[in-house]
Amino acid sequence: MRRTLLTLLPAALLLALPATVDAQQGGTPQTKTPPQTQPQAQRGRQISATLDGRYLAARVAEQDHDYDAAADQMDAALALAPTDPELIYSAFRMRMYAGRVDAAAQLAPQVLATRPGDGFANLVLAIQAIKKGEYKAAEQQLSRIGAENQLGVLRDFVMAWLKAGEKDFPAARALLAKFKPAAGERSEAPALVIAAQIDELAGDRAAAESKYRRAASLDRNGLRTTLSVADGLRRLGKADEARELLKTYGEKYSDSVLMDGLIAANAPMPKPPSPAAGIAEILFDIGGILAADPRNQRADLALIFDQLAVNLKPDHDFSWLMISNLYEQFQQIPKAIAALAKVGPTSPLSWQARLRMAALDAQLDRFDQAVSRLKALISEKPDRIDAALTLADLQRGRERYADAVAAYDTAIARLRKVDERHWQVFFGRGIVLERTKQWPKAELDMKKALELSPDQPHVLNYLGYSWVDQGLHLDEGMKMLMQATALRPDDGAITDSVGWAFYRTGQFDKAVEWLERASEQKGDDATITEHLGDAYWHVGRKREARFEWERSLNQKPDKDRVPVIKDKLTNGLNPSNDKPTVYEKPPAAKQGG
Known part of the structure; x- marks a missing residue:
């Protein structure tokens, strides 16, 4: 069958939130009506039913990753029991997932009243302080995070930026030196970028320039490093050099980035480094680590970190792209498109975002x-x-x-x-x-x-199958299919091609052997199932053949195969329906390899 076709921080350094309230409490939280508003019994039952309904609706929406709806429903439930600590916490969580960071911050003090060491509640209040330039207050807020939710290296990098915001540059540099990567480590370049940006803030232009150049030499293939270095060089008066760096990168990776907006003569001067922008980068790094979890169990937390990043730095286009990817993964396509629309027109990611928007339009x-x-x-x-x-x-x-x-x-x-x-x-x-x-x-x-x-197995498979199916170049086609299945022995589509090659050359016993194996590997494929039915018919297993054809009809075959399969069920296999599946070879076609 033919077939078509960041690591500054370790993964353990997370601000863990429980996946669900039930995981901690074992069920729907019991709400408490404030004493001063005790209703009568009948009205109490009505409010309880409404409260339970809102809560359950929120949980259903959460399971569907529709966090806006979940937040709305949980807020409505909270309005009916505004002092219930578990509802407060659940509403806080849903606001965080929905990206309503400022609204979540409003509930954070109430969360901390019962969970004083909660990581996200403290972090969101620290972010509010950072946006106001209140770096000492942010530092104090982060210091309250409990031992069970230690931020580890994240806290130290964030603290370095906060010290820089307080203009305590010796303390900032000391924190960076504490976690300075060894020469040649993968994380050396991003660490150098942070150090260079803090040097810029301190007014040490020579030190900043030296670190920027070192970072560029270590990470020539990294887009974020390249952009950060180019921004730094421009701010340091090296505009021509920065433009050449961007142009070279854009030419090398022309299939994925477009540097035109940054190379243009009228491109705006990049903003100076700031604690908000630097901390946003660290939050994005954490989100990237979570999103890359091979078990795909931390995508929700990745979404929170990326939304925290854009709350601190609204033009953080890498985060918007990641948010879109996560929403697409959650099958929330309109929200994925809305996130892509946030990518700025001069961003090197703008072209990629516009392409993806078109593809998502098609999905809708x-x-x-x-x-x-x-x-x-x-x-x-x-x-x-x-x-x-x-x-x-x-x-x-x-x-x-x-x-x-x-x-x-x-x-x-x-x-x-x-x-x-x-x-x-x-x-x-x-x-x-x-x-x-x-x-x-x-x-x-x-x-x-x-x-x-x-050695591309898909091409070997497609070309070999097409040849054998038409009775062309049989020896060469079979050789290609054997090469493809050696490269992908567990690929049901390729295994099917080998079986079908034996079928087209009249070796029906071998065809059955290979097609049964293909069916085990990819049993839900209509083409494989139809092929197996054909092979069964030729070896006299006609009842089994009809069973496979019936099964193929239920597996959504290509439209042009439906009447053929129905004809086989009615009349059995015969010369009128036992034809090549590509198309019949021209009468003058040459046989053999």
Whole structure:
């Protein structure tokens, strides 16, 4: 079967919040009506029912990651029992998840009345103080975090920034020196950036410049390091050097960033370093560590840290991009789009954000709007291929194959230098050319993709399958499929291709063996199931064949396969329905390898 296609801080340094109130309390919290407002029994039952309903609605919304709705419902519940400590804490949590940081801060003192060491309640009040420039107050707030929620290195880096805000630069530098990474460590460059920014604040321009240059030399591939160094150099009067640094990076990573807004002669001077901006970077680092959790169990906490970052620094575009990614992961697509819209127009992430907005429009069935957005981007930057590729992929996903061919044509025509990474472009166009029955052209693109990436299992699988299915180049096609399955032995689609190759060459016993294995690996795939039914029929297992065909119909096969499978169920396998699944080979096609 063919198939289409930061680490300054350790992960342990987290401000842990319980996943649910139930985890601590074992069930719905018992609310207490204030003595001065004791209602009569009947009204009490009505309020209780309303309170329970609001609370449960909030919990359901939380499970769906709809944190705005959860916060609204929990706030409504809290209004009915405004002194209940568990409801106060639950409302605080939901406001944090929803990104309502300032509203959460209003509840933080009440949370701390019963949980004086709570990490997030203290942190959110510290952030409020930082925004006001009250660095000593922020420092005192952080010192109240309990031992069970120690901030560890996070607290020390934050404290360094707070000391810098208080203009106690010796103390700030002492804190940084305490955790200075060894030369060559991955975290050396970001640590140097922080030290350089604090040197700037202290007025030590020479020391700042030296550290910026060192950071740039250590982390030439890091976008955040590059941007921070360029900003620092510009503030230090090295605008030409900063512009060249950005230009070089933009050319090297032209598929992902666009530096035009920062390189422009009229680009605004970057803001000076500040404790708020520096601490926002640290919060983003923590969010990134949480989001990268391989078990995918800390995405909610990652969202909180990123929202704290943008609360401190509203133009922190990396955080907005991460927030969007998390909302997309939560299937909250409108919120993902809204977060992308926060990315500034001169940001190097702006182009990436606009591309992603178009793709998300398509997910919301605003396909025409997505196409319009992408066509505008294609016209706006005629030297770029990414918008055309995004359009091609969207069109292919909607089975608008002719339109996808045109978009791929645009992208390939814009390639200035073809290298290995472009195998996917030719492979993608080969797929849609084959789907539009242009096999000779499709074959050329498949071969080009394989030339660029000779051991790419998906290309080996697709081209080998297509050849064998049509009865073309049988020996070479089978060799490709065996190579693909050696590279991906557990890939059901590739295993199916080998089985189907044996089927097309009349080796039905071997076909059954391989197709049964493919069904075990990918049993919910309609094509594999149909293939297995065909093989069963040929070895005389006709009852099992019909069972597999019935199962295939229930697995949402491609539209063009539905009448074929129904015909097999009615009439059995016969020459009219036992044909190649790509398309029949032309009469004059050459057989053999």
